[in-house]
Amino acid sequence: MEIYIYDKTFEGFLSVVFYAFETKTTPFKIMQRGINQSMLFSKEIQIVTELEKSERVWNGLLKKINKKNADMIYRVFLSELPDVELLLLNYIQLVFSYKRSVFGDFGNPIVAEVHDIHKRVSREAEHTLMFVRFKKTADNIYFAPFEPKYNVLPISIKHFKDRFADQKWVIYDTIREYGYYYNLFDVQEIRFVDSNISRSGDIDKSILNTEELVFQDLWKNYFKSVSIKERSNKRLQMHNMPKRFWKHLTEMQ
Amino acid sequence: MNVEVFDKLNILANSAKYDVSCASSGTKRSNTGNGIGNAAAWGICHSFTEDGRCVSLLKVMLTNYCIYDCAYCTSRRSNDIPRATFSVNELVNLTIGFYRRNYIEGLFLSSGVIRNPDYTMEQLVGVAKELRTQHRYNGYIHLKAIPGASNEQIKQAGLYADRLSVNMEIPTEPNLKMLAPEKDHQSIISPMGIIGAGIIENKYERKINIKAPKFTPAGQSTQLIIGATNDTDKSILDLSANLYTGQNLKRVYYSGYLPINTKDTRLPAIKEPPLKRENRLYQADWLFRFYHFSMEEIVSDSHPNLDLEIDPKLGYALRNPWLFPIDVNKADYEMILRIPGVGVKSAQKIIMARTYRRLNFQHLKKMGVVLKRAKYFISCNELPTPTINELKPENVRKILLEPTPKKLKVAGDGYMQLSLW
Ligand code: SF4
Numbered sequence: 024m025e026i027y028i029y030d031k032t033f034e035g036f037l038s039v040v041f042y043a044f045e046t047k048t049t050p051f052k053i054m055q056r057g058i059n060q061s062m063l064f065s066k067e068i069q070i071v072t073e074l075e076k077s078e079r080v081w082n083g084l085l086k087k088i089n090k091k092n093a094d095m096i097y098r099v100f101l102s103e104l105p106d107v108e109l110l111l112l113n114y115i116q117l118v119f120s121y122k123r124s125v126f127g128d129f130g131n132p133i134v135a136e137v138h139d140i141h142k143r144v145s146r147e148a149e150h151t152l153m154f155v156r157f158k159k160t161a162d163n164i165y166f167a168p169f170e171p172k173y174n175v176l177p178i179s180i181k182h183f184k185d186r187f188a189d190q191k192w193v194i195y196d197t198i199r200e201y202g203y204y205y206n207l208f209d210v211q212e213i214r215f216v217d218s219n220i221s222r223s224g225d226i227d228k229s230i231l232n233t234e235e236l237v238f239q240d241l242w243k244n245y246f247k248s249v250s251i252k253e254r255s256n257k258r259l260q261m262h263n264m265p266k267r268f269w270k271h272l273t274e275m276q
Numbered sequence: 277m278n279v280e281v282f283d284k285l286n287i288l289a290n291s292a293k294y295d296v297s298c299a300s301s302g303t304k305r306s307n308t309g310n311g312i313g314n315a316a317a318w319g320i321c322h323s324f325t326e327d328g329r330c331v332s333l334l335k336v337m338l339t340n341y342c343i344y345d346c347a348y349c350t351s352r353r354s355n356d357i358p359r360a361t362f363s364v365n366e367l368v369n370l371t372i373g374f375y376r377r378n379y380i381e382g383l384f385l386s387s388g389v390i391r392n393p394d395y396t397m398e399q400l401v402g403v404a405k406e407l408r409t410q411h412r413y414n415g416y417i418h419l420k421a422i423p424g425a426s427n428e429q430i431k432q433a434g435l436y437a438d439r440l441s442v443n444m445e446i447p448t449e450p451n452l453k454m455l456a457p458e459k460d461h462q463s464i465i466s467p468m469g470i471i472g473a474g475i476i477e478n479k480y481e482r483k484i485n486i487k488a489p490k491f492t493p494a495g496q497s498t499q500l501i502i503g504a505t506n507d508t509d510k511s512i513l514d515l516s517a518n519l520y521t522g523q524n525l526k527r528v529y530y531s532g533y534l535p536i537n538t539k540d541t542r543l544p545a546i547k548e549p550p551l552k553r554e555n556r557l558y559q560a561d562w563l564f565r566f567y568h569f570s571m572e573e574i575v576s577d578s579h580p581n582l583d584l585e586i587d588p589k590l591g592y593a594l595r596n597p598w599l600f601p602i603d604v605n606k607a608d609y610e611m612i613l614r615i616p617g618v619g620v621k622s623a624q625k626i627i628m629a630r631t632y633r634r635l636n637f638q639h640l641k642k643m644g645v646v647l648k649r650a651k652y653f654i655s656c657n658e659l660p661t662p663t664i665n666e667l668k669p670e671n672v673r674k675i676l677l678e679p680t681p682k683k684l685k686v687a688g689d690g691y692m693q694l695s696l697w
Contacts, residue, residue, distance in 0.1 A: 127628030130639040139642075152320050157377045165376065186314050188307050190376055238373045244282055245374075248289045249335065250325040253534055253549055259328025263321070273379070274323055 024051040024065040029108075030072050031055040033100055036108055037077030039070050040115055044080075049116070053108035084115065088124045098148075099140045101174045110136060144173050151179040154268045155194060158239075159232040165192040168224020168271055174199055184210055197224040224271065239273050246274035285370065287360040291340040291351045292386055294534065305438065305493065311412030313375060313382075315438055315494075319416075320381050333384040333418060334374050338362055338399055342388030346456040347540050348445065348504050348533065351388045355537065367403050368411060375415050382416025382438070383407070393424030401429060404436035416494075421471065423463040430470050431491075434478075439494040439526070442467050444519075447512045451505040455542055464498075468523045471496045475524070495526035502557060503550040504533035504543055510571075510580035513560055517571045520564070530557040556582040563589055566620055567613045585677060590616045593653055594669040601655040601663040604640065605630050616676075617650030649676060 027042070027050045029035040039053055051065060084093045096111055114137050117125050128134045150171065157165035165187070169176070176196050180203050183194060187205070193213070195202030200221045204213045215221040228236075269275040305315040321330035339361035340351040350357065371383045385403060389396050400419050407413040419437040421430055433440055442464050446452035449461050471492060478491035498519060500512060512530070519525040532549035560582060563569040567589070574588050575581070583591045593600065593616050602611050604626055612623045625643040629635060634657040641647055652664045652672050664672050 127625075128632040129625045129629035129643050130633045130635055132642075135642045149320075152316075153322055155378050159377070167378070182316070185307055187312070187376065187378075189310055189312050234373075238377060241282065241285060241370065242374060242377070242379050245285055245289050245334065246323060246325070246331065248286050249293045249331065251293060251327050251329075251534070254327035254329075254551065256328040257326060260324045260326055263324040263328060263330070272323065273377075 026050055026052045026054055026065050026067050027070050028054055028056050028067055029070045032072060033097060034074055034077040035070065035072040036100060036111070037080040038072050039108065040080050040112055041073075041076040042068075042070050043112055043116075044119075049112065050109070052106070053112065080115075084118060087118050087121070088126060092124065092126050095137065095141050098144045098178060099137055101177065102140050102144050103174050104140065107140065110140075144175060144178075147171050147173045148175040148179045150265075150268065151175055151194075152182050154264070154272060155183070156271055156273045157192060158226070159235045160226070161230050161232050163191060163232065165190055166226060167192070167194045168197050169194060170198050170267065170271070171196060172267070176201075176203060180205075180210055195221075195224060197222055243274050243276070281366055281370070283358075284360040284362055284366065285336070287358050288336045288338075288340055288362060291357075291388075292335045292337045292384075294350070294531065294536075305414050305416075305490075307414050311414050312372065313413055313415035315382065315414065315416045322378065322380055332381045333416065334371055334380045334382070335384040335386075336362070336367070336370075338367070338385055338387040338396075338403065339390055340388050341390050343391070344389050344456070344458045346445070346459070347537060347542050348455055348501055350536050352537070364403050364406055368406055371407060371415075372411060372413060375413070380415075382418070384418040386420035387422070389422060389424075393422045394426045394429055397422045397425035397429040397433065401432045401436065404433065408436050418494075421467045421496075423459060423467060425467065427470050430467050431474060434471060434474050434492040435489055437492060439497060440467075440471050440492050441497045441499070442471075443499040444515070445499065445501050446505055447500050447507040447515050448505070451507060455504065465523075468496065468498070468519075468525070472524050495524070497525060497527040497529060499529040499531055502530050502532050502554050503546065508575075508580040509553075509557065509560070509582045510575040510577070512557065513564070513571050513575055516561060517564060528561060530554050530561070552584050553582070556584060556588060560588045563592075568610050569614075586673065587616075589614070590649070590673075590676060593664070594673055597664045597669050600653045600665065602653060604654050604656045605634050615650050615653045617646035617648070617653070619644065652676075 025048060027039050029039050036053075043049060050068070056069070081093070084096070096114065099107060099111060110133065113133050114125070117131070117133055121128075125131070125134055129138065151169060155167045155169055157167045159165050174196070176194060180194065183192065184205055189207070191204075191206055193202055193204045195215070201212060201214050203210050220226060264272075307314045319332060321332050323331040325331060337351070339359070340357070341359050341361065342349075342351045342353055345352045345354050367383070367385070371380075374380045375382065385400055387396050387400055390399075400422070404417050404419060407417065417437045418439040418441065419433050421433060421440045421442045423442060430440075444461070444464055446455055452459060452461060474491045475495065478488070481488045482490070500515070502512065516528045519528055532551050532554040533544075533546070534549045535543070535546050537543065538545070560574045563574055564571060569592070573592055582588055586594075593614065599611075599614065602615055604612060604615075609623060609627055612618060612626055613620065618626070622640075622644045626635065626640070629639065629643065636657045637647060637651070640650070640654075640656065651661055652667065655663070
């Protein structure tokens with residue numbers, strides 16, 4: 024029983040796929056390097072990330088399926104669900120074994136599973152667009168801590184870059200402890216040195232812009248006044264706006 | 277921002293909240309480069325109120341002073357309520373301040389009528405113009421078109437707004453006359469016509485010149501109040517069908533009447549807004565727009581009102597048992613859409629998936645079909661189960677009657693309508 028070990032990057036995963044095709048093997052498990060979980064009776068194979076190989080796999084995919092469908096593989100990868108790598112390897116094996124695109128074969132359990140995870144990841148990326156709340160700091164950077172269930176910031180930031188092109192902003196994933204900073208020109212990946220901010224996203228009131236709290240109050244005020252009490256339906260509210268987001272939602276404080 | 281703005285926001289958001297339209301979808305406006313904002317084509321909800329409705333836009337009135345006296349409205353002149361008026365500056369600051377913090381998709385501005393309709397419209401246009409030209413704001417703007425405003429002002433509005441709406445409010449003319457003596461359907465239909473013509477003209481213009489400015493790119497919508505009058509669901513839905521096909525409206529919103537002006541004897545004495553009925557109307561509206569149903573198939577003279585206990589699609593199936601069971605491996609898309617428990621997305625999946633293999637119940641379930649409902653109406657690659665024909669419609673109805681009232685209800689907008697069947 025073979026276990027492939029890789030570096031948890033998408034390119035790394037595509038290198039895994041390359042190796043599997045090259046050796047015509049399918050591993051028993053695909054695992055991240057550094058995670059201490061030795062398995063009895065299994066053989067670990069270290070896969071080195073090689074951009075050239077990952078690119079060859081990607082281009083090969085694009086010959087069999089369209090760009091949107093190929094992107095779906097990336098988005099499903101971002102779910103970081105247990106054993107999602109193995110599922111995707113199986114899916115890619117299907118892609119290359121079919122004469123036509125596998126996309127519509129919802130009756131195949133592997134295809135169905137990939138669609139299902141894709142739906143969940145896309146929903147979470149949408150949640151980012153919906154529930155990110157910026158706080159303006161004294162040095163005019165709009166800061167938003169966020170806790171997405173899946174690792175969706177990489178596929179969400181384009182929206183923010185387009186929309187908020189004339190303001191500096193940071194969106195920070197406090198679960199995975201990294202984020203993106205837009206400096207009016209381009210977007211850079213960042214990590215906070217201060218581990219407290221990195222984990223909580225809490226910043227001190229003293230570094231907020233003077234008008235920030237006024238806007239927060241205005242917004243809370245507005246939010247309260249638009250509810251129609253005759254129609255109260257908290258279950259529907261919770262269904263549409265899951266509790267796990269409330270921590271960073273200005274209006275729910 | 278001074279203290280006064282807090283009070284104004286309270287007053288003017290409060291009077292605007294009964295307007296249900298929260299949709300900010302239908303436009304794709306890209307950032308012009310160095311400005312702020314863009315409008316996403318699908319519309320984004322940014323929050324949900326305690327009653328579960330989507331908050332997408334900063335929805336306020338410019339002023340709640342009004343020279344009219346419509347029976348169903350909080351802002352009518354005979355009501356003794358706190359009144360306020362925003363300055364252009366205050367509105368611009370609020371909109372942009374909220375927008376930059378990702379609280380909202382944009383602004384939805386309506387107004388009471390001050391001085392006269394044309395003057396009022398001019399004030400609304402002024403705000404939109406200021407946002408677009410002075411602040412290079414590319415976010416979403418929805419303006420209320422005021423019945424009775426001049427063609428010129430309506431056309432101006434269309435140049436700055438993504439969407440315009442003229443609210444019909446009361447579905448039939450005699451009832452409108454009774455409740456809003458200063459209004460008539462003609463003064464509502466007429467701006468709709470101007471907007472509609474403007475949109476068509478603009479499409480043509482943009483074909484020739486791609487750089488021509490867009491006119492109301494997200495189209496127009498209207499709202500009908502439900503349950504304030506004795507109008508039947510049939511007269512309401514017939515009107516909607518007319519507005520969709522005749523006036524090219526993008527959305528018709530249905531708003532269950534909230535007993536606001538309880539002392540007015542022209543209005544029915546009800547304790548709760550008719551939410552169930554409102555929900556059924558939205559479902560019927562969806563059947564018409566996305567499920568290829570005609571209104572006659574949903575309501576007719578023999579059953580002019582929707583069944584409150586079951587959704588209109590199930591109602592249709594129970595009235596037409598001879599159409600079933602439908603073979604999901606063979607039937608065409610239109611028929612598959614008519615199966616209770618199958619939504620637009622599952623229907624599309626079925627059409628695709630069956631070209632790879634014959635589908636059975638297990639496959640359908642994976643594709644999001646609600647088998648609990650659908651199984652009485654389909655046949656597939658499997659042992660036959662008792663269908664509507666063996667069980668008889670009245671028994672299927674009994675089995676499928678929604679047992680618990682605790683089920684999630686759709687409030688106002690059709691936000692989760694797609695998953696309802
Ligand atoms: S014109 Fe509009 S704001 Fe004035 S009373 Fe009638 S519905 Fe209310």
